Amino acid sequence: MFKGLSAFPLTPLIDGRVDQASFVSLIERLVKAGVDSIGALGSTGSYAYLTREQRRDTTRLAISVSGGIPVMTSIGSPSADDVLRLADDAQHEGVSGVLLAPVSYQKLSADEVFSLYEDVTRTISVPLCVYDNPATTGFEFTDELLIALSQLPHVGSIKLGTLAQDRTTAARRVARLKEQVKAGVTIGISGDAQSLRGLQAGCDVWYSVLAGLFPRYFLRLAQAAQDDDRNEIGRLDAPLAPLWELFQRYGSLRVTATMAELLGVVASPCLPRPLKTLSGQERSQLKALLETTLRPLLYP
Structure with a gap:
């Protein structure tokens, strides 16, 4: 299941409760498009703010609405015991991966992180994706x-x-990882602004x-x-440049959630408190960008 495009939808909330109708609509859109897998409850899905x-x-x-597309869900939590319970819950519901x-809360050591994954992988029966996200966890994995x-x-x-900005450096790192990880383990990239570079790097x-x-x-x-079609990449990526700037300033979750609100696919506000979507001038700028450029391209 760990190949191609894995889509991570929002988990929209209303007054602290999951807006199930909007969530189902988002999943159904992914199914109709034919994504390779669905990352329910990723960082975009606000997993860390939700109860067990x-x-x-x-x-x-x-x-239930994935149409057979593999679903992966996050099991992250500060307590290792909670992680194990969340893994049990996810497997009981029938996930294809975690x-x-x-x-x-306390900064972890490399030994503590290895022990966490060792404990979890000893007990699960589905594939696990190691999630390197230093921007939110504060932990930086070494290769x-x-x-x-x-x-x-x-x-x-x-x-x-x-991933390194330089394409050659990025490709060398990906190649080195692929040579040394266990056979069958795939290398993925996150952070949409850098992901094209990651795919081109292998x-x-x-x-x-x-x-x-x-x-x-x-x-x-x-x-x-994946085809390294640079003309097509340039044509498709160029209109997204303003989004990458907004991601850098406000974070991908806030920007994506704001767009979902502006498009009317989720209620407003949709994020778990105390998180907030963009407001004021920034929201107006994003609304104008959607109306003039992005909506016809991204949400036909």
Whole structure:
């Protein structure tokens, strides 16, 4: 399941409760587009802000309307015991894989992170994706640790959070990882602004925020990158430059959630408190960008 385009939809909320109707609509859009997998309850899905029951019920809902497309769900939590319980819940609901970031209040050591993954992979029966997301966890994986984790049972993919700007340097890193990780473990890229570079550098899968809202467009973009069709990449990526700037300033979750609100596909506000979507001048600018350029391209 860890290949191609993995789309990570929002988990819209209303007064702290999951807006199931809007969530189902988002999943159905991914199914119609034909994404390769669905990352329910990723960072875009606000997993860290939801209760165990909400995470279990939302995972079940995603699977029920996935149309057979593999569904992966996040099991990250500061407590290792909670991670194990969340893994049990996810497997009971029938996930095709789990996603684990080393979430913590206290900064973790490399040994603590390895022990966490060792404990989890000892107990699960579905594939696990190692989630490298230093922007939210504060933990930075070394390549040596990623390679060591890939040797654990059931590890199926590594989701890179950072990649060098230089294409040659990025390609060398991806090639080195592929040579040294356990056979069958794929290398994925996240962070939509850098993901085209990751695919061109040899990554196997794009774990995408915006594909969760605009799956058809990002399927085309992913295919162009995998084909190394630079003309098509340039044509499709150029209109997105303002979004990459907004991502850099406000974070991908806030920007994506704001677009979903402006498009009317979720209620406003849709994020878990205390998170807020863009407001004031920034929201007006994004609305103008959607109306003049992005909506006809991304949300036909």
